[in-house]
Amino acid sequence: MLSVKGLRANVGENEILTGLDLEVGPGEVHAIMGPNGSGKSTFAHVLSGREGYEVTSGSVQFDGHDLLELEPEERARLGLFLAFQYPVELPGVNNTYFLKAALNAIRKSRGESELDAVSFMRLMKERLKVLHLDDSLLKRPVNFGFSGGEKKRNEIFQMAMLEPRLAILDETDSGLDIDALRIVADGVNALRDPARSMIVVTHYQRLLDYIEPDHVHVLARGRIIRSGGKELALELEERGYGWIDEVAA
Amino acid sequence: MTPGKGAQGQGSPAALFQDWLPAAGRSTGQSLPWLAAQRVQARARVRELGVPSPKSEGWRYSSLSPLLEQGFRAVGEASGEAGSALDPGALQTLLIPELRSHRVVLVNGRFDAALSALGTLPRGVRIGGLRDSLARDPDALEGLLTSVAGDGSHVFTAINTASLDDGVVLLMERGALLEEPLEVIHVALPASADARGHELAPPVAHPRLLFSLGDGAQAEIIERYVGPGGGPSCTNAVVEIALGRGALLRHRRIQDEHADGFHLSGVYLSQGADSRYEGINIGLGGRWARTDLVMRFTGEHAECDLRGLYLAGDRQLLDYHLDVHHGLPHCASRENFKGILFGKGRAVFDGLVYVAPDAQKTDAAMSNRNLILSPNAEVDTKPQLEIYADDVKCSHGTTVGQIEPEMLFYLRSRGISAGLARRMLCLGFAGEIIDGLGPAALREHVTEQVGARLEQAPL
Ligand SMILES: Nc1ncnc2c1ncn2[C@@H]1O[C@H](COP(=O)(O)OP(=O)(O)O)[C@@H](O)[C@H]1O
Ligand SMILES: [Mg+2]
Numbered sequence: 001m002l003s004v005k006g007l008r009a010n011v012g013e014n015e016i017l018t019g020l021d022l023e024v025g026p027g028e029v030h031a032i033m034g035p036n037g038s039g040k041s042t043f044a045h046v047l048s049g050r051e052g053y054e055v056t057s058g059s060v061q062f063d064g065h066d067l068l069e070l071e072p073e074e075r076a077r078l079g080l081f082l083a084f085q086y087p088v089e090l091p092g093v094n095n096t097y098f099l100k101a102a103l104n105a106i107r108k109s110r111g112e113s114e115l116d117a118v119s120f121m122r123l124m125k126e127r128l129k130v131l132h133l134d135d136s137l138l139k140r141p142v143n144f145g146f147s148g149g150e151k152k153r154n155e156i157f158q159m160a161m162l163e164p165r166l167a168i169l170d171e172t173d174s175g176l177d178i179d180a181l182r183i184v185a186d187g188v189n190a191l192r193d194p195a196r197s198m199i200v201v202t203h204y205q206r207l208l209d210y211i212e213p214d215h216v217h218v219l220a221r222g223r224i225i226r227s228g229g230k231e232l233a234l235e236l237e238e239r240g241y242g243w244i245d246e247v248a249a
Numbered sequence: 250m251t252p253g254k255g256a257q258g259q260g261s262p263a264a265l266f267q268d269w270l271p272a273a274g275r276s277t278g279q280s281l282p283w284l285a286a287q288r289v290q291a292r293a294r295v296r297e298l299g300v301p302s303p304k305s306e307g308w309r310y311s312s313l314s315p316l317l318e319q320g321f322r323a324v325g326e327a328s329g330e331a332g333s334a335l336d337p338g339a340l341q342t343l344l345i346p347e348l349r350s351h352r353v354v355l356v357n358g359r360f361d362a363a364l365s366a367l368g369t370l371p372r373g374v375r376i377g378g379l380r381d382s383l384a385r386d387p388d389a390l391e392g393l394l395t396s397v398a399g400d401g402s403h404v405f406t407a408i409n410t411a412s413l414d415d416g417v418v419l420l421m422e423r424g425a426l427l428e429e430p431l432e433v434i435h436v437a438l439p440a441s442a443d444a445r446g447h448e449l450a451p452p453v454a455h456p457r458l459l460f461s462l463g464d465g466a467q468a469e470i471i472e473r474y475v476g477p478g479g480g481p482s483c484t485n486a487v488v489e490i491a492l493g494r495g496a497l498l499r500h501r502r503i504q505d506e507h508a509d510g511f512h513l514s515g516v517y518l519s520q521g522a523d524s525r526y527e528g529i530n531i532g533l534g535g536r537w538a539r540t541d542l543v544m545r546f547t548g549e550h551a552e553c554d555l556r557g558l559y560l561a562g563d564r565q566l567l568d569y570h571l572d573v574h575h576g577l578p579h580c581a582s583r584e585n586f587k588g589i590l591f592g593k594g595r596a597v598f599d600g601l602v603y604v605a606p607d608a609q610k611t612d613a614a615m616s617n618r619n620l621i622l623s624p625n626a627e628v629d630t631k632p633q634l635e636i637y638a639d640d641v642k643c644s645h646g647t648t649v650g651q652i653e654p655e656m657l658f659y660l661r662s663r664g665i666s667a668g669l670a671r672r673m674l675c676l677g678f679a680g681e682i683i684d685g686l687g688p689a690a691l692r693e694h695v696t697e698q699v700g701a702r703l704e705q706a707p708l
Contacts, residue, residue, distance in 0.1 A: 048662050049661075049662070050658050051654060051658065052654075071667070072658060072662050073662075073663075073665060073667065076661070076662055076663055076664035077664045081662075082662050087659075088653075088655050090656055090660070090673075090677060091677055091678075092678055092679070092680035093673050093676075097673075098660070098663075098665075098673070101665050101673065102660075102664050102665055103664075105663075105664040105665050105666065105669075106664040109664070141677065142659075162663065162664070
């Protein structure tokens with residue numbers, strides 16, 4: 001489904017991704033762990049097509065498409081979804097209107113008809129409930145004035161609405177208390193599906209107690225230096241990230 | 250710049266503005282000495298002021314040349330009465346279907362009784378054409394008409410006074426309540442050919458509006474400036490507003506002239522104690538439009554809330570001047586204007602809040618924020634606070650920025666096209682002002698118009 005080969009990317013003068021390889025198959029959940037500043041968000045942004053990164057070599061294939069050639073909205077329409085580490089506030093942009101525009105754009109690109117108002121509303125309310133979010137959220141501007149936890153839950157709510165083929169969750173656990181973490185994890189687990197893959201980016205092992213990964217990767221200095229099963233996450237938890245510098249250097 | 254260059258080829262500024270004035274003695278109410286005196290005085294003032302110098306403070310950002318080059322002539326002089334007729338079918342296309350209102354239609358500044366639909370007015374409320382009102386009950390207007398605007402802030406107000414002939418009057422007695430809004434539709438028509446088929450000079454209309462609310466009276470007024478286009482037209486409107494003690498006026502002004510529309514309006518406001526004025530000025534259309542909002546408090550504990558939204562694209566100049574004078578203590582004012590500029594659009598925001606030495610406990614906050622969507626668009630923003638009292642709460646802020654790339658990326662990452670994403674962000678930016686508009690039908694109409702303008706914009 002996703003095949004990343006030898007990906008190198010710069011921000012300005014600095015090379016942040018230094019030859020990253022990753023293969024994600026259908027239905028698989030991959031965790032990417034690594035110290036702060038190792039390039040986890042950069043990788044997520046490059047995959048979703050954010051400006052400001054220069055890919056200098058390597059390739060990214062997604063369902064047979066050369067992902068790096070596509071605009072961000074084209075990637076989203078192919079089923080790529082990024083749950084942002086720092087969701088952006090959009091003052092004045094109504095949540096319902098926003099979701100409707102997004103869902104319809106994606107449906108249209110798949111040749112599906114627009115969802116009628118009643119079905120759309122029903123779908124939203126059903127998905128909100130899973131994430132313990134209040135209906136009033138629908139009338140508010142996107143993320144505007146939301147608490148940190150609400151923002152993170154809203155990302156997963158959007159994911160539930162848009163039903164992506166590949167979701168990248170960038171530190172969706174950071175800043176959440178244990179109850180909120182459980183809610184978010186339940187929301188994510190409800191979306192697990194043999195046809196849907198996920199890349200769960202996290203700094204801590206904690207989230208992986210709730211969202212069980214098939215594969216765990218350690219990212220350091222812009223590339224994956226170790227891969228393994230979920231026991232690797234536990235090892236990282238015990239040993240910390242200190243040893244990584246020696247390996248990566 | 251050569252501001253003296255008129256279409257008639259006459260070089261002198263005074264001669265130029267003679268074309269803007271009706272022939273002396275033609276206007277209505279000649280038998281009213283107080284009104285005749287005002288007109289004569291204003292005529293003298295027009296001569297005295299002449300064409301504003303491009304270097305003068307109030308005019309340095311907006312060139313008058315495009316306006317003066319058109320060779321406008323006063324309506325009655327240019328085209329005769331017959332030239333300014335609008336058929337009812339054409340009016341239909343200019344209406345907002347869902348909007349319920351007491352409707353007054355002015356065609357090139359002339360009150361049109363046939364097109365107006367006043368409906369049943371509540372007790373204590375009078376609405377009518379200015380000309381009719383002067384004919385029927387001039388005493389009700391003496392001491393009121395021209396008293397708020399006075400000499401005005403520039404020559405165009407003086408021209409309006411010198412030409413004072415028709416317009417709209419709203420008189421509300423103490424405690425009167427107007428539940429449905431008064432809607433004033435200013436229709437600007439271009440020149441028509443005369444009987445022999447000669448093109449006539451494009452017309453300039455000088456409507457005068459007077460809104461007087463007695464103590465505790467409450468009303469909502471919607472002014473819409475529209476036109477079918479087809480040639481240059483100009484509206485030079487003056488609006489006088491007097492609010493009694495505790496009166497409340499919600500005043501929405503939608504300038505949506507056609508692409509060859511020229512627009513000048515001076516809104517003069519006098520607020521009694523405990524009164525509240527909420528003004529929302531939307532600037533969407535027109536080629537060249539200047540609005541002056543001039544307000545004075547005549548009693549304490551009054552509140553004035555001025556909001557605005559302007560969208561300027563190619564071949565458009567939208568120009569706002571605010572002159573808010575806190576001369577008395579314990580009054581509050583808010584000035585919040587937002588602009589969206591695209592193409593080669595130009596806008597000016599020139600806002601002054603003056604706080605006199607005695608105006609202690611003044612609470613004033615002025616803000617002007619602009620979104621610039623193209624490198625060729627431009628805005629001159631100049632908010633000023635002049636404060637001479639020491640116990641006040643005053644602030645001002647101004648921003649000129651572009652769409653945040655982060656916001657744009659967030660929307661696009663959800664599958665929304667870049668164009669729609671930009672429009673959504675612009676509408677979100679504009680929403681703060683549009684959301685203040687009532688009734689819902691008006692709000693939806695303006696949202697649609699703004700959306701349509703943005704759709705045309707090369708985003
Ligand atoms: N827009 C940017 N401008 C400058 N440096 C950046 C930018 N984005 C990321 N970086 C740098 O790239 C490195 C990796 O950052 P990031 O991908 O956010 O790491 P992580 O998500 O693993 O904490 C850091 O050194 C960071 O300072
Ligand atoms: Mg990060």
